[in-house]
Amino acid sequence: MKRLTLVTCLLAAQGCGYLPALPGSEPQLYEPTIATLEPVVRAAPAREVASLSLLELADRYREVLAVAEDPAQRLQVRRRLADLELLAREAEDIEDGAPVSYAEVIAAYEELLQDYPDTEGSDQLMYQMARAYDMDGSNPESVALMERLSIAHPGSEHLAEAEFRKGEAYFSDGDYRRAEQAYAQVAGAAGAEDYRASSLYMLGWSRFKLDRKEAAVDAFTESLDTLLASGDEFEALPRGDREMAADCFRVMAVIFDGGGGATAVAESFAQRGPRSYDHRVYLALGELYLEQERYQDSADTFAGFAAAKPFSPVAHEFDWRVIGAYESGGFPEAVIAAKASYAARYDTEGAYWQKAEDEQRSIMGDRLRQYIDELARHNHALAQGEEDDAAAAPLYHAAADYYGDYIRSFPRDEQVPDLALLMAEARQAGGDYRRAIEDYQWMAYRYSEHPQASEAAYAAILAFDQLTPVEDDDAAALVASQLQFAKTFPVDDRAAPVLARAVSGLLEAEEYALAADNATVLINWQPAPGSELLVPAWLQLGHARFELAHYDEAEAAYFRALALMSDEDVRRAKTTEQLAAAIYRQGEIAATAGDHLAAADHYARIVAVAPNSSVRVNAQYDAANSYRIAGDLNQANQLLLDFRRRYPQHALSAGVGAVLVQNYETLGDWRGAAEELDRLGETAVDADEKREAQYLAADYYLREGAIDTAIERYRTYAHAWPQPMGPRMEAMLTLAGLYQDQGDVSKRHYWLEAMAAAHEQAGGNATDRSRYLAASSMTEIADAHYATFVELRxxxxxxxxxxxxxxxxxxxxxxxxxxxxxxxxxxxxxxxxxxxxxxxxxxxxxxxxxxxxxxxxxxxxxxxxxxxxxxxxxxxxxxxxxxxxxxxxxxxxxxxxxxxxxxxxxxxxxxxxxxxxxxxxxxxxxx
CATH class of the missing domain: 1.20.58 (Methane Monooxygenase Hydroxylase; Chain G, domain 1)
Structure with a gap:
């Protein structure tokens, strides 16, 4: 039987249940019926029967009943007939939608209960009769039957449902004390798992109606424990269960509001133990306060949870709700303070952020972007409006720190260059010149394409004049800043060539990381089309990345270089070789790691992008081998066939056939394997290899069903290979069998005679097997002669x-x-x-x-x-x-x-x- 819950019934298209309202309004009553449950059907042995309608099947049972004399058989037929009548009424009710009378079905069950009051399974009869009453719209009679079932059959499998329905009737009549007793019995009963959450939920409401608030919280908590047994999977609950859980949270919030608010919630969970869903109780209470426009109470409730459980996965949500409560109440200073607290508590380098999941980080990140930006600009504006420099300095420093927090937290954000410039300006305005220089340089050279990057770089140079006292390294640092300015923002024709030569020197010194970085800078200058610097820069970047074993990046760099070269460029051939080498290394790495499919794809790319490279031959063969290991035998076969066609004289081509045979065997492609074996047999130099290939090819043609070809191959083998004895005898035996299948007696006798002759001529090579086959063959031939002899008159x-x-x-x-x-x-x-x-x-x-x-x-x-x-x-x-x-x-x-x-x-x-x-x-x- 499927699980029945109140809220599930409420939300189902034809379901029902209770969803009580909050105090101040009566709960809305939705009457669940037994009709919403699936009927109990006894399993019967699986066998094919004629397709009959329920009414036709019922007629058959009536015919059986008319002639049945055995009391047990009559009881069984009557019960089955009543069940069929009930099913037929249900089907008619569903299909037609018109009112259907269940009176006859009810009468049938009533007669059964009267005639067989003590029969085994009478609880099932009561249950089915109650369903019939319920479908007929007679709920009181249905409930009365359930009460009878509870008393008469305390061990019935339907007892839990009976008690549950009694509780529903009592609750509907306002008898909350008796409802509480009924629901409590269901909740504590063994085997009542399907009703546990719903009964506990209604037990809570019964107690709430009786003004037993603490006991109600106990019941709602147990209901939630049942619904959320696997953790706080609230959103994953079915809609009905989710609504039931949400109502539990709402009622508990009302109870806690009248008993001390957030403090009462904390004390409750301290007493009952923590729950995975306890934050939802705080949430319900805080939202209740918001509805009542009690903004400070709402903020305190949200903050109370975050303080009690600072590392809860949802703590950041509650601190965010604190801000929302203050915003709703119109408290701007409290809003600023709350945002500052949020930014500090959920800093991207803090413990909370490090433990958070990606989804949490995404949410917190969006909020941190907003709050940190607002805090930085707020302090900056305050500092700019302050006339006293001493008073303004701390505000500038605070603003700069917030800008820095934003940049550190979200380094890829599009605002970072602008905020970096504001950070440097704030530090300079606050008198922190050394850090201002660092910030200007960081912004200028990190975001050299930014419209203000050159201004920032120049500001850094000017700021050196404000340094006091001057330190020993300041002069060198100033020169480095000027060189960097010239390199990043060229003002003459010498800047770019100097950087290109620097990259060449770094490559010669094997400073590949620095060479790659500076080659990237040179490329990012984007010299005018046709510039002689761009292709060398890409090539230098490719060489550096290759030596650093960043082969995918090296490949990308070589591709970019080739794209800029003309078809006649003398550098194309060498660059293509380097490109192929970079891809080949990626294939080797993948193969070493055991990712043979990725390795195959890499090797195959060389065939596509560098078909004339020196590594193409090995790459194509390695691609085929890797596809074979990875299990993509069709792709491997295509590459191997193409390899052999392109490079027939290559040493690797000699082994292609054997590999293809293996692949075809694995694929079950017997014709492909046979044809490849034909080829191997034709080209093999070694006699044994030729012979084995011919024999196996014949076998595979036979498996393929190519009988004529198989016969031709076996016949050729038998004539061509007198030794070794065994395979030849088996080949002739197979031929004799195939000719027998074809009804060709003459040819069968030919090969039987050939087997006998082969054994007789084998001398010392004869075997027990050949002797047996010779005797068997000659016996059949002799019997044929004998038959001819007998027939002659x-x-x-x-x-x-x-x-x-x-x-x-x-x-x-x-x-x-x-x-x-x-x-x-x-x-x-x-x-x-x-x-x-x-x-x-x-x-x-x-x-x-x-x-x-x-x-x-x-x-x-x-x-x-x-x-x-x-x-x-x-x-x-x-x-x-x-x-x-x-x-x-x-x-x-x-x-x-x-x-x-x-x-x-x-x-x-x-x-x-x-x-x-x-x-x-x-x-x-x-x-």
Missing amino acids: LAHPLEKSLARKRDALDDTVTAYERVNSYGLQEYGTRATYRLGQVYRQFSADLMNSERPDGLDALALEQYELLLEEQAWPFEEKAIAIHEANAKRAWDGLYDEWIALSFSALGDLMPARWGKQEARVAVSREIR
């Missing part, structure tokens, strides 16, 4: 049919003898048995052959004697072969083919072999 003219029969016999015998030659029992006993049967069959076929027409009795007798003479040697041979097979049992070997030989001997020589007096041990061992 001896008919007139006997000479011709007998010749064909003898040829078939010879082929069959030769094949089975080859099987026997492999020495595998699994196939040898079978072959021996079949050999015996071949001769036996031939003998029988001779005897059963067609007799010539026109023979008289004597001639026919002589003809049959002749046949017997011809047939008997074959039968004798059959007996000998079967006996040889049967005698294997004496060596401990026995299988179905030996058993068949025994059976054949029983037919051929019943007197000798018709009985078996001893049981022979069976062995399945293959020898």
Whole structure:
């Protein structure tokens, strides 16, 4: 069941709940109903059923009920039927929007409760019946049922809801004492988590109505603890919960206002313990005072929190509200003092700022900009209006300090140059000439493009004349200031070239940081287009940044230099090489750090921006390798294919194919891998590499489903690579299987024969696997010959049919003898048995052959004697072969083919072999 809260119900489109008003007005009543809860549906085994409407399903249950005789079954069907009727009414109510009567559903549940008063789950029946009453608009009856449920079923899962609804009814009737009892029971009940926050909230209101303020604060605090259990996540709460929490804060503010204000709040949290949301209580109280135009009380409340918790994440907000309270009340001096306090407390170098999050700093920063600027200008204006120099000096110093605070706090602010000039002027006006010189120089040379920068620099030079006493370093400092003025604000043609030569000297002295700084200054002068100084300045900056290992900045500098060069500039080629080197170093750093995708992107950029550089070859290969490591195999493959096409003779190209095969394998691109293996097979010098590539390519074509190509590759391999034996045998086995799949018996037999021949010709290279495959293959071929032999009939003219029969016999015998030659029992006993049967069959076929027409009795007798003479040697041979097979049992070997030989001997020589007096041990061992 989903969680039900009062405020959630209030704010939901069809929800409801209480949101009591503050004292002075009655709380607005929103009646929650059971209809807002989801019905309890018992889980049923998952199975596919026909799609039926609720009413159709109810009709089916009525049909079952009409024939059901078992009481338990009838109860179950009636309960399910009542639930379906309730669901159907709900669906109709939602879809049509017209009033729907639940009387029949209520009656059904009432009958169930009457007929089965003590049945298990009667609390569920009461609960469903209460829902029906509630949907029918009969709230009193619904509540009465909940009261029955509470009494009759104290352990029911619906008990918490029953008590909660009782509390709502009592509160609505103004019976706050009984409401308090009901809500307290829900709040303390186990398993009532869904109602805890709402019940505590209403418990607080019940106590508030009973004028039990301290107890009300306890309840509101517990409600807030429940709502904000994970911390002060007020804004993240659902809208209903957020409104409930806000109302808790408002009511608590009213209570504390009547009990001592901010002091009472502090004492309350000291007694109850700190909370993550305690600042919201102060906030509610302070805003209450503002509404009442009690500005000092509001300011004191806000300041009280900031003083009590100076490092709270929201302390700065409360000090800001202090300023707002004074501004609302029209207290200008208090406003200035509060802003000064704010600026000191939340200084960007202070402890609070250092601990603050970025969002807090952003808010405080905006306010500090405003307040520090106002404080500086306020003191400056006061100093300028003061006629007594002695009295004005401290004001000038204060103004200068505030200007300095602003600049220090917000060095990138657009006002900084103007404020720096004002700071220097204030120091000079206050008699602090040395610091004024520093400030003038800082402003002038830090913001040399500012319209007043040259004036500031000149003012610094003039201020040297006011220094008393003069110190030893002042003269050198004055010269440095003049040189800096000439460099930053050139008045003749020698200034810029002198600085350019200085940068060159710094590079030669390996003072790269200073060289970079001064090269930047030279660039910032922005000489006229076509100036001979600008390109060298960018190049110098690039060299300095490169040596400092700031390769990204070096890259940017080289780009700027190239942009200024013409296509014919002789410096382009070298600069492009330096650019490529800077990018390549960035790739190396990324690769070392394990960021291979970033490394790949860097290397790939060289291909784009410096395609003719000397490092382009390595960069492209490294880019492909880095993309491969990073997992972007498609990008890696594109680069590798392009690399091999561009640099076919490069040493790295030789390994591209193997890498591509790996990548294609990982991608499952079997055709791509196979085609690459074809290429490797064609170009490989080493025979084993060529052979392995051809074999693997055939396998990958097979995986791809390119059967014809796979057959061609396996056939080529089998013919071209007689050794090693194993792969060739497997290739021929695969070919035999593929031809079998295609129904091509002739080609399958060809490769079966080839496997047998390969084993027989292998000599010392033969293996157990090759022997097994040869025996299996030749057995299938022999069986085919045997089938042909059996099918041939001896008919007139006997000479011709007998010749064909003898040829078939010879082929069959030769094949089975080859099987026997492999020495595998699994196939040898079978072959021996079949050999015996071949001769036996031939003998029988001779005897059963067609007799010539026109023979008289004597001639026919002589003809049959002749046949017997011809047939008997074959039968004798059959007996000998079967006996040889049967005698294997004496060596401990026995299988179905030996058993068949025994059976054949029983037919051929019943007197000798018709009985078996001893049981022979069976062995399945293959020898």
